[in-house]
Amino acid sequence: MSRFLFVVPPLTGHLNPAVGVAAELTARGHRVAWACVEPELVERLAGPAAGTVFACGAAPRGERPADLRGPQALKFLWEWYLLPLAEAMAPGVRAAVEAFRPQAVVADQQAFAGALVAERLGLPWATSATTSAELTDPLAGLPKVGEWLDGRLAELRSAIGDPAGTADPRFSPHLVLAFSTPELAGEARPGVRWVGPSITSRPCGSDFPWEWLDGGRATVLVTLGTANTDVGGRFLEVCRSALRERADRVQGVIVDPGGALEPGSDDKDVLVLPHVPQLALLARLERRGGAVVCHAGHNSVCEALWHGVPLVVAPIRDDQPVVAGQVADAGAGVRVRFGRVTVRQLGAAIDSVLDEPGHRAAAGRIRTAFRAAGGSTAAATHLEDLAGEFG
Structure with missing residues (x-):
């Protein structure tokens, strides 16, 4: 050996x-x-x-x-x-x-x-x-x-x-x-x-409130990874506002490890947590037709597409603009501007990846290729x- x-x-x-x-x-x-x-x-x-x-x-x-x-x-x-x-x-x-x-x-x-x-x-x-x-x-x-x-x-x-x-x-x-x-x-x-992608099981923990999720609404996961807590406050607030406006058909789960968001009164529509069991949550989004909003970090993008989940990508720096371009070129998501996106623009991007079948179909094709590799x-x-x- x-x-x-x-x-x-x-x-x-x-x-x-x-x-x-x-x-x-x-x-x-x-x-x-x-x-x-x-x-x-x-x-x-x-x-x-x-x-x-x-x-x-x-x-x-x-x-x-x-x-x-x-x-x-x-x-x-x-x-x-x-x-x-x-x-x-x-x-x-x-x-x-x-x-x-x-x-x-x-x-x-x-x-x-x-x-x-x-x-x-x-x-x-x-x-x-x-x-x-x-x-x-x-x-x-x-x-x-x-x-x-x-x-x-x-x-x-x-x-x-x-x-x-x-x-x-x-x-x-x-x-x-x-x-x-x-x-x-x-x-x-x-x-x-x-x-x-090299996807392996990770400890799930027992503190995520799975009972909070509403099976009658799509779930949108918002995450900026582990290295962007210093710049994410404005963007996460835009995400929360866009998700609130769609509360009749969408629930949001926002990952906020740095505590950038002020506490809100919308616990039934938008859940803000410092961490989530991401792979387990993505598996649910795969089954129930959800979406991911993220910074186009390679790991986050690949884990979402491994599950066939389409994305809204808002690159911040480093390799993220390149990866965001890959997602958009492949048809598996929509790209927005991290520092300038408005609530209306982000909401339209979320609607697109949730409602237009082409994005989910492209994400599914990548999922098939990923798993065959x-x-x-x-x-x-x-x-x-x-x-x-x-x-």
Whole structure:
């Protein structure tokens, strides 16, 4: 049996797909370990089967201005988070490799230290592409931005990797696992293995008021993920108002972990909670014909479409505009402007995804493609092949 080291950033949306793959590898008798700057997050998401979790430095502490968008937001993400994260993780990743002695490293596409350390030590490594945004070259129309990124990656390689190496740490020459399919993401660069979402069961908890849901009305889930609590207040208020106006036929469930919304008097129509059992709720929306309003985070979008649930997407930053474009181009949802959408515009978008059959049909086609791609089972097989080829 083989040993696999997963190198991941401390981001829930990047960890969840890897957790499913690691669980599948463990079930097949392989050994799995993790390297992350927040070991407790891995342990919480992976549960008792997490295996050994190696701590790797500390996460960068930089608060991104809420109004940053476009190239400036991308520059901030790289200079103040991704590149410092790689430098902070590199010594710990190397120590984890030396202690665990894996046959292969599985490096998240935003955990550059995993790829560069593996390359330096002569280990095969796979890219875990937990967002498909970069697989279709979104910077093709911004050549200067692409040149700047290439230069920063070259500097990073000189600092922590093999100066003689040539591989882009975002794209392994051995194996790129993409947790999507062309039906959503479009065609990508050669060599990508489309495995579809890695959906695995997560603890559901017992505190969600399932009895509150009205079987005679459609349910709309509103979520902005775990990393956008600082900018979501206005948008969530717009969502609540739009849902209230449709209370005769719609119930809303709004996820508000940061407490951005003031308490309302509409408990029978709009439920505001700090967290929800998302997969279980999506399964209900699949059966009952609901919809999702979200920020176009890759994980949120793929989990909704895994269940054939259409979306209203309001991208905020990072890869979200690209993913939102994928949803709209595929016909599986409607895109709105996060910072400027009005109650009327958002209400019209919700009506569209609930009432126009084309959106639900497109979401159903993607669901079929996702489930046929194999998910964590297919990803684990590709990793076994990689370890066997170089073992």
